[in-house]
Amino acid sequence: MADTSIVTVDLSPFFNGDESGMKDAKEVITRACSDYGFFQIVNHGVPPSLMAQALDFFKTFFELPNEEKLKASPGEGAPFEPAGYRKQPDHSVEKNEFLVMYPPASSFNVYPDNPPELKQVFEETFSHLMKAGLLVESILNDCLGLPPNFLKEFNHDRSGDFLVALRYFPTNDARCSGLSAHEDGNCFTFVFQDVVGLEFLKDGVWIPAIPIEGGLVVNVGDIIQVLSNNKFKSATHRVIRQEVKSRHSFAYYRNLEGEKWVEPLPKFTEEIGEAAKYRGFFYKDFAAMKMKSDTHPSSYPKVIVTIKHYAIST
Ligand SMILES: O=C(O)CCC(=O)C(=O)O
Numbered sequence: 001m002a003d004t005s006i007v008t009v010d011l012s013p014f015f016n017g018d019e020s021g022m023k024d025a026k027e028v029i030t031r032a033c034s035d036y037g038f039f040q041i042v043n044h045g046v047p048p049s050l051m052a053q054a055l056d057f058f059k060t061f062f063e064l065p066n067e068e069k070l071k072a073s074p075g076e077g078a079p080f081e082p083a084g085y086r087k088q089p090d091h092s093v094e095k096n097e098f099l100v101m102y103p104p105a106s107s108f109n110v111y112p113d114n115p116p117e118l119k120q121v122f123e124e125t126f127s128h129l130m131k132a133g134l135l136v137e138s139i140l141n142d143c144l145g146l147p148p149n150f151l152k153e154f155n156h157d158r159s160g161d162f163l164v165a166l167r168y169f170p171t172n173d174a175r176c177s178g179l180s181a182h183e184d185g186n187c188f189t190f191v192f193q194d195v196v197g198l199e200f201l202k203d204g205v206w207i208p209a210i211p212i213e214g215g216l217v218v219n220v221g222d223i224i225q226v227l228s229n230n231k232f233k234s235a236t237h238r239v240i241r242q243e244v245k246s247r248h249s250f251a252y253y254r255n256l257e258g259e260k261w262v263e264p265l266p267k268f269t270e271e272i273g274e275a276a277k278y279r280g281f282f283y284k285d286f287a288a289m290k291m292k293s294d295t296h297p298s299s300y301p302k303v304i305v306t307i308k309h310y311a312i313s314t
Pocket residue numbers: 164166179184191193197198237239249250251295
């Protein structure tokens with residue numbers, strides 16, 4: 001029978017220096033990323049109680065009346081998704097509302113006034129997520145066999161990372177879409193969720209990511225897929241809404257700086273006699289196309305732009 005679970009990796013060996021634990025974890029992650037691009041992590045350094053608290057404050061915010069939420073409507077200047085509160089337009093099939101925030105102290109962040117604790121808890125959570133992001137990035141770096149710190153240096157600018165807190169409205173229709181099937185156009189994403197709903201495509205079958213205590217779901221994004229010339233897969237995923245109650249989650253997007261040039265690395269092409277599977281591009285150009293079309297569509301009918309846009313057909 002096909003394995004229908006999401007592999008969970010304990011990252012504590014990376015904190016206590018257990019060499020054989022680190023090696024085992026890297027093997028499991030390499031396999032998961034080569035086959036389908038997602039896994040779950042625990043003991044990643046982000047305190048579970050802090051994540052739960054952050055999700056609670058986001059929930060409280062989403063329960064406020066519309067006029068109150070609209071006070072946090074997006075301002076100008078954010079590099080990718082506008083910072084602030086938005087709701088999918090009525091004609092969208094994706095029934096959710098969301099709040100986008102860039103790293104603490106970003107000048108374009110729009111913080112809700114209510115609940116008053118949200119800003120501080122968000123900033124603390126974001127700082128922890130960035131640290132865990134650095135750890136996972138260095139693990140992926142090693143799993144890909146890249147020179148030490150290659151990804152860290154390639155992706156040294158954190159100003160374009162964002163956190164999106166989401167609320168998916170309940171539905172009476174079973175299997176109703178909250179977010180259509182997509183791949184993330186970034187390096188990778190962490191997701192924290194209160195109830196099931198997030199699903200990943202594995203061997204043609206949708207696998208639910210069952211929330212586990214303190215767990216963060218990691219999905220590889222398009223940039224790692226391009227750099228590795230498809231060695232690691234950008235995970236296809238979607239969100240199914242729940243009956244009766246709302247579903248809440250937050251996702252930390254580990255992005256790239258917009259001016260960065262992205263193309264398959266020589267290690268995965270000329271050095272091993274493989275043809276590049278993608279043309280090179282500036283990250284900001286891809287991000288702008290994706291933003292219009294993919295994760296949080298504002299246009300209808302949807303124009304789907306995926307990383308295939310840059311694929312070289314053979
Ligand atoms: O809400 C979730 O569980 C996933 C969100 C997601 O896939 C995204 O924002 O790209």
